[in-house]
Amino acid sequence: MDINEFRVRGKEMIDFIADYYENLDNMSPGSKVQPGYLYKLMPHEAPEDPESFEEIKSDIETKIMPGITHWQSGNFFGWYPSNNSFPSVLGDMVSFMFNTVGFSWICSPAATELETVVMDWLGKLIGLDKRFMAIKEDGTEGEGGGVIQGTASEAHIVAMIAAKEMKLEYLKMHGESDESICTSGYKLVAYFSDQTHSSGQKACNIIGCQARTIESDEQYRLTKEALQAAIKQDVEAGLLPFFVCATFGTTNTAAIDDISGIAEVAEAEKLWFHVDAAYAGASLVCPEFRPLARGIERADSFNFNPHKWMLTNFDCSALWVANAKYLVQSLSIHREYLPRVKNSTEFVKDYRDWQLPLGRRFRALKLWFVMRMYGASGIRAHIREHVRQAKWLEEQLVADGRFEIMAPVVFGLVVFRIKPGVFDASTSSLDDIVNSANAELVKCINSDGRVFLVGTKLRGVDVLRPAIGSSHGTSENTTRLLQVIQECSEIVIARFS
Template sequence: MGSLDANPAAFPAFNNSVVDGSFQPLNPDDVRAYLHKAVDFITEYYSNVESMPVLPDVKPGYLQDELTASPPAHSAPFDVTMKELRASVVPGMTHWASPNFFAFFPSTNSAAAIAGELIASAMNTVGFTWQAAPAATEMEVLALDWLAQLLRLPTSFMNRTGAGRGTGGGVILGTTSEAMLVTLVAARDAALRRSGSDGVSGITRLTVYAADQTHSTFFKACRLAGFDPANIRSIPTGADTDYGLDPAKLLEIMQADADAGLVPTYICATVGTTSSNAVDPVGAVADVAAMFNAWVHVDAAYAGSACICPEFRHHIDGVERVDSISMSPHKWLLTCLDCTCLWVRDAHRLSDSLETNPEYLKNDVTDSGEVTDLKDMQVGVGRRFRGLKLWMVMRTYGTAKLQEHIRSDVAMAKTFEGLVRADDRFEVVVPRNFALVCFRMRASGAMTEEVADEMNRVLMDRLNKSGKAYLAHTVVGNRFVLRFAVGSSLQEERHVRSAWELIKKTTAEIMEEPIMQ
């Protein structure tokens, strides 16, 4: 590949998107033709992805070796671009859309979401203020209010309630990390104010808290916001609480900090940790936090989607007492990347820290105070038409189908869990809460736990190298554990069963080998 440009004579004077001698990058005929080619590619991709190796066999630098090192001087037919995509890009993909993908959390997706993102890309609005994109701003507010209803969030988190405009509000961000960052900054500024800090000098006294199972991005977000690394408390958890945060331990540590003259500022509670889907007790954490006037944020990035089903809703019980909650429909609610929803109980507490008011964005509607300018609830100023795809998912599929989707994934995970439990070479390491099964080969006979760890590592590597499945791992209670995450959107029960057959077969092979005896 890449030779096309090395041989420019192949397309010496190709002149695409040119009408009447001038370059028209959005000529409607070209738009239609290019997008139809893209749609052909996508449907072909979905039809074939099952047979492609989930994890590709490529080496670092492979793409630079295949494509030209420099941009082409002249234009080429769009077919050339698509040909290089097929020949060089696809073989180097880790196929998150593969039904044999069981790693991380799946990035679920749907026809309605992709169509929504496509339309948003074409309209290409920048919704920093209400005036700059009224429909985009209102659609985002509406989609968040709808999703809040699906999650049965209290009306205090909603922009508009039956009684009119509420004090709460939401915003769609790119990642959970951003949701953490903006709420950390709001909490930081509030704590500085109430502790009488001169400027930011009091920041060295502010402390933040999270269970040791919390995603490492929380600790990064704290550092981004300027918190002292020495003041970030990682609270130990164990098997006794299924790796959820123990409120008694939290209280003890917060009280000790307060007694030492520090200012407990922020607690991150996770519902469905990345490592093992542990759940921190939201209500109990909120009760402890209230004693110190600390901000409580709930990170329900993955498992939040399950809470649209009544049978899972109890995992966020107590949410009415927290300050903010975020979850990511791009993980488990059929909405392609990126889409992280953040709700706060008092939108002004965010905008107090995040508002900007440059001259060129001043307008009567903003001045009236009647609207939310979404730039004041996020890191940056510019923003896509973020609400459209989320609305299209809810509008098209409806609550019942979205619930069916969650339940179907959970049912498949239960099936897998049952298969694991029925095979005494394996153990399920922590209780399965949602659609993630954490399991491992047991240390059998005289085998040490260290040897078992190594066997599990070998098992994972062989599975992943086979191209027929992709699993990730974690460490729980000092043990190497395999994560089997169900839910890739093309996945059916047969894929789960095939993966289990592959696991059993590979395990048998490993156990035959001398090194493991």
């Protein structure tokens, strides 16, 4: 394909994308295919000779499209949103155009430097403390800064590696001589709540330390007291606490841990304090949400995903550290073929030392496009509209009388279930019936096909958790969601009564 054909095909592809978004609202957001469907439709080897763009396009329509769960549909309320936006896509197209591999500054100075600039922009936009800025108000370089990771999982791993480095250095400085302790993660313990994202446990598996899961309180929050008690027990057992993660907006219920309290414990116990705000961090663009996150200014690392709820296509996970020393110390490797800018490190980050891989895409471009083309005001409006719709949905569900809200509605997530009172209370297995009915409600809604959502279990209780936050949805989609919930509930209640 030469440049001239690309001009033609590229524009066809733009229309293909635009047509997709034009029709998206009329398509069922969930896929209905059976496991293994695609293998049967496909040849089992790559073609020997080139095939045409038309053939591939047609296969997308007939073979790929049926197997797509349409995350961009306004009728998609599953998990958490995976925002994209047209400005973001345009920004990523520029990134593809250059296709640089930015492992060192010289690999494309603009890729490194734009990342430094936009991560400071983004940090200021969400009101992060100036400890996290790469460039201080006086124009000199700070000790920390932001970096774009692929996912919150990677941010979690990276933060934990820095934490381990910090702890091992501390132990060695304080005379620890047991080699098994000083050279490995052995005896190190990281703290999470039972609501922390799975990436916490996975990070422990990867770096080889122990994970301690603490029971959250009745509102699914990690408390200061529970953390203190767990640490006390572990220290008495000879273990070495080194890391704690507080979540601002958990996956199950968007609960907010006691961030200030955890910050105090982390300081007292010399733990690395990581705040995972993967989903709800985007809300901090609106000043009215910032009081909920009090304490994050004391974190060692803070992470949120613009690719969830801030109009930036996957992947783009923003991580800030207050001090990059331990990160760089543990992840930096020198090789002759990996040049650094000599004698002039000011403003120049070697972001390869801030992440797991060596190579990196020019992801700053899409964030730059999003922040400029929406402006701070546009991003705030995006967030506030979804929160407004979520509150509206909450009100409607309460007013309906058949539902109960299972967690405070703070952001775009509404956690609810059909309440037990709707069913025959005289049966001894009421809990089971309510659970089965609510699990059935999820299935009924998704097989109806007008909207898509997922359920979860909260301490054994089945609930539904539609998340409002699509960049392509409107309040009409939320109205439709309510309607489908109500219609399907009628069917399910009749079946279980």
